[in-house]
Amino acid sequence: MSFNTKSKKSLFENDIFRHKVINLTLGWTFILLGLVGSLLPVLQGFLFFFVGLLFLSKEYHWAFRLVEWLRVRIRKYSPKAGRFLERSEVYLEGEVHKIATEKHYLRKRVITLIALILLLAAIAWALTLFVRWVVELF
Numbered sequence: 001m002s003f004n005t006k007s008k009k010s011l012f013e014n015d016i017f018r019h020k021v022i023n024l025t026l027g028w029t030f031i032l033l034g035l036v037g038s039l040l041p042v043l044q045g046f047l048f049f050f051v052g053l054l055f056l057s058k059e060y061h062w063a064f065r066l067v068e069w070l071r072v073r074i075r076k077y078s079p080k081a082g083r084f085l086e087r088s089e090v091y092l093e094g095e096v097h098k099i100a101t102e103k104h105y106l107r108k109r110v111i112t113l114i115a116l117i118l119l120l121a122a123i124a125w126a127l128t129l130f131v132r133w134v135v136e137l138f
Contacts (some may be wrong), residue, residue, distance in 0.1 A: 018100040020059060026096070027055030027063075054089055055096075 034049025050070065056063035075082035098105045 015100055019096060022096050022099055023055045023058045027052045027059070030055065051092070054092060 030048050030052030032052075034045045034047075034052055037045030037048050039045075053063050053067050053070075057067040058064075071082065071085065074085055099109070
């Protein structure tokens with residue numbers, strides 16, 4: 001009795017399933033960030049909310065209709081913003097495709113993001129020390 005293990009694929013090896021999981025995860029994460037951002041003055045809640053809707057519009061019809069409604073309003077009042085919206089949507093679709101298909105792409109992106117956050121934290125810390133030093137001088 002032999003078992004054919006070559007034809008067995010895990011569910012997450014399916015590209016369509018990976019795209020769906022990535023779209024839903026990123027979409028709902030950005031929606032939550034948008035809701036938090038609407039309560040906090042430091043985050044731009046609308047932008048996070050809109051990016052979340054862009055991801056969710058690939059999976060939910062209600063989100064697609066809402067994004068289309070917003071697109072019409074944005075194009076009507078600001079054609080430049082409408083073009084920016086189209087370019088950003090193409091970019092996000094490309095990123096999701098790369099994350100779903102390339103093996104280590106997400107890991108590289110996460111490492112780059114962590115490095116940038118650490119760099120910004122170090123710069124903020126250095127600026128804080130500098131400002132304290134200047135205040136103590138005067």
